[in-house]
Amino acid sequence: MRDDPRLPFSPRFWRSPLRGPWFTSVLGLVLLVGITVLFVTGLVSYAAYNPDLSPVNDKTPDKGVLGFYLFAWPTSPHWLYRLTQGLHVTLGITLIPVLLAKLWSVVPRLFALPPARSLTHALERLSLVLLVGGGLFEFVTGVLNVQLDYVFPDSFYVLHFYGAWVFFAAFVAHALLKTPTALRNLRRSREERNDLVSPAPAEPTVSRRGALWFVGGGSLLLFSTTVGQSFDWLRRTALLAPHGGADPGTGPNGFQINKTAAYAGIDPAETSEDAWRLVITGRTGTVRLSRAQLDELPSHSAALPIACVEGWSTSDQWWRGVRLRDLAALVGYDGDPPDLFVESLQRHGAFRRAALRANQVADPRSLLALYVNGEELSPDHGHPARIIVPAAPGVLNTKWVARLTFGDL
Numbered sequence: 001m002r003d004d005p006r007l008p009f010s011p012r013f014w015r016s017p018l019r020g021p022w023f024t025s026v027l028g029l030v031l032l033v034g035i036t037v038l039f040v041t042g043l044v045s046y047a048a049y050n051p052d053l054s055p056v057n058d059k060t061p062d063k064g065v066l067g068f069y070l071f072a073w074p075t076s077p078h079w080l081y082r083l084t085q086g087l088h089v090t091l092g093i094t095l096i097p098v099l100l101a102k103l104w105s106v107v108p109r110l111f112a113l114p115p116a117r118s119l120t121h122a123l124e125r126l127s128l129v130l131l132v133g134g135g136l137f138e139f140v141t142g143v144l145n146v147q148l149d150y151v152f153p154d155s156f157y158v159l160h161f162y163g164a165w166v167f168f169a170a171f172v173a174h175a176l177l178k179t180p181t182a183l184r185n186l187r188r189s190r191e192e193r194n195d196l197v198s199p200a201p202a203e204p205t206v207s208r209r210g211a212l213w214f215v216g217g218g219s220l221l222l223f224s225t226t227v228g229q230s231f232d233w234l235r236r237t238a239l240l241a242p243h244g245g246a247d248p249g250t251g252p253n254g255f256q257i258n259k260t261a262a263y264a265g266i267d268p269a270e271t272s273e274d275a276w277r278l279v280i281t282g283r284t285g286t287v288r289l290s291r292a293q294l295d296e297l298p299s300h301s302a303a304l305p306i307a308c309v310e311g312w313s314t315s316d317q318w319w320r321g322v323r324l325r326d327l328a329a330l331v332g333y334d335g336d337p338p339d340l341f342v343e344s345l346q347r348h349g350a351f352r353r354a355a356l357r358a359n360q361v362a363d364p365r366s367l368l369a370l371y372v373n374g375e376e377l378s379p380d381h382g383h384p385a386r387i388i389v390p391a392a393p394g395v396l397n398t399k400w401v402a403r404l405t406f407g408d409l
Contacts, residue, residue, distance in 0.1 A: 005200070014108040017201035021194055023208045025182035027102040027215070032175055034095045035135075039168045041088035045309065046161060048073045048081050048393050053339065054355035054409045057396075059157035066165055075363040078316075078390035082307035085393070086230040089311025092142050093226045093240065097218035099135060101211075108196060124177070127170050134167025146310045148242050155350075229312040241312060252373030253381050255314045256306070258394065261379040265347030266400050268379065276384050278368075282331025282406040291384045294370060297322045302365035308394035319388045321369040324361045328406045337361040339409040342387055345400040354396045355409055356389060365390045368401065 005012035051058035052070050074080065109128070116122035138160065145156045152159055206214070228234030229241035232255070248256050261268075269275060273291055280287045301320045307313035328337035340356040360366055366389045370377065377383040382399030389397060 008108075008111040009113050011108065011195065011198065012200045013111075015198050015200055015202040017198065017204040018206070018208050018211050019105055019108070019196045019198060020208070021181075021185040021196060022188075023211065024102065024105040024196060025185040026212060027098055027105060028178065028182050029186070030098050031095065031102055032179065034091060034098070035168075035171055038088060038092055038095070039164060039171075041084050041091075042160075042164055043069060044084045045081075045088060045393075046157075047071060048084075048391075049396065050355065050357050053357055054341065056341075056351075056353045057355050059155050059350070060161040063161070066161075072357055072359055073391070075360055075366070075390040075392075078304055078365065079307075080391040081393055082230065082305050082313040085307055085309060086227075086311055086313055089142070089146055090223065090227050090230070092139065093146070094219045094223040096139060096143075096222060097215050099139060101215045103132060103135075106196065112195065127173050130166060130170035131174050134163060134170055137163050138167050146241065148310065226311075232315045238312075242310070252375035253378040255317060256312060257380050258308055258310075259349065261383075261400070264345075264349060264400065266345055266379065270345060271379070271384050271400065278385060278401065279403040280327055280331050280406070281403070282328060282333060284332035287330050291370070294322055294368070294385065298326060300364070300367060302367055302388065302390070304365060304388055304390050306394045306397060318373050319367055319369040320371040320374075321367040321385065321388075323364060324356075324366045324368060324387075324389075324404075325364070327368060327404060328361060331406055333406055338407050341405040341407075341409060342398045342401060343403040343405075344398050345402045351395040351398070354387075354398050356387070356392075356396065360389050360392065361406075363390060368404075 007013060046060070047070050049057045049059075050073050051060065051063075052067060055061070110132070116125055141152065141156060141160050141163065144151060145160070150156065222240065225237065225239040226241055228236065228238035235256075248254050277288045277290055278294065280289065299320055300323050301318060303316040303318050305314050305316050324340060325333075325337045328340070337358060338361070339358050340361045342354045342356065344352050346352040356366075367387075368385050369382070369388045370385055372381060377386060382401070385401045386399040387397050387401060
């Protein structure tokens with residue numbers, strides 16, 4: 001099979017003159033930087049959920065030592081999650097042409113015979129399987145999540161989290177082995193021949209630098225059709241993002257949402273002035289407040305964005321309502337407030353309940369919002385009341401709030 005040029009196991013099957021150490025090294029070094037940034041921002045995104053605070057926030061149970069880096073997610077700067085998750089998603093999509101070109105450049109090695117020449121070679125081949133398979137898995141699941149195509153057999157969070165650790169472990173091992181060689185390849189004035197160079201190359205139709213420009217152009221196209229989802233004035237250019245082209249309407253409530261009141265199963269009858277009551281529980285007991293009674297409490301405003309795991313975000317919206325720490329004071333927490341457990345009227349779907357850490361509750365910008373941009377919340381934005389916390393992922397800004405329970409979690 002190795003001598004038959006009609007089969008991919010033969011070096012003569014792969015005839016592209018573009019393949020070679022220099023081309024592969026350039027793509028590899030771009031991925032070295034890009035994937036490292038993706039991994040770090042992915043870990044940061046997971047930490048933003050405060051998964052060690054409460055099981056309702058932790059979509060990746062049994063993580064064990066993989067949660068070693070978790071820390072109390074800060075509330076400043078208020079745009080922190082908007083930046084880190086927007087970077088994570090936009091960069092991930094932008095790197096797709098680079099990843100595909102890199103895989104294409106080394107594909108002959110996947111068919112090389114014999115499969116293993118020694119134990120060391122066998123371990124290297126195994127790491128390549130984990131590297132290639134893990135990379136494709138992470139990029140595919142990430143793109144599907146951004147497109148809101150929840151076709152996963154299990155939670156996206158679980159699959160993407162554990163997949164990331166497998167992929168990055170193989171990636172680090174590969175980088176340690178190959179980065180010195182890649183740097184040497186870039187410094188050489190003449191390219192060294194190796195198993196990536198075809199022994200019977202076809203006539204070239206484009207130079208290697210031209211091919212890199214083509215890959216870069218593909219990345220630029222994906223970047224330009226994705227990045228707009230993080231900016232209101234560019235949103236219609238985000239053709240590859242579900243929250244790019246959809247019209248959220250006009251007026252004070254005219255900004256993006258992930259789920260509607262109808263999807264969440266919210267019955268308008270239970271959010272009416274007569275029926276809805278906010279139940280607050282804490283050290284001194286339970287308080288029930290109507291919407292009118294909440295309006296009588298001291299009111300505060302904060303300019304905060306909504307930023308979601310899919311990478312989209314809004315600009316700062318002006319929210320007005322009651323500070324969470326003032327609500328904690330109603331049930332016995334006059335000093336530093338404790339953690340908060342939030343429950344929604346939402347009937348189904350993830351994050352019907354959420355936990356907020358004490359530092360988030362204490363921030364003066366953290367509100368039980370009743371109004372946005374000078375108008376009452378619309379049903380889709382959480383009427384009659386919703387949580388809004390600086391720098392928190394959108395799913396922790398619970399809508400249609402029914403109950404607040406203050407206390408250590």
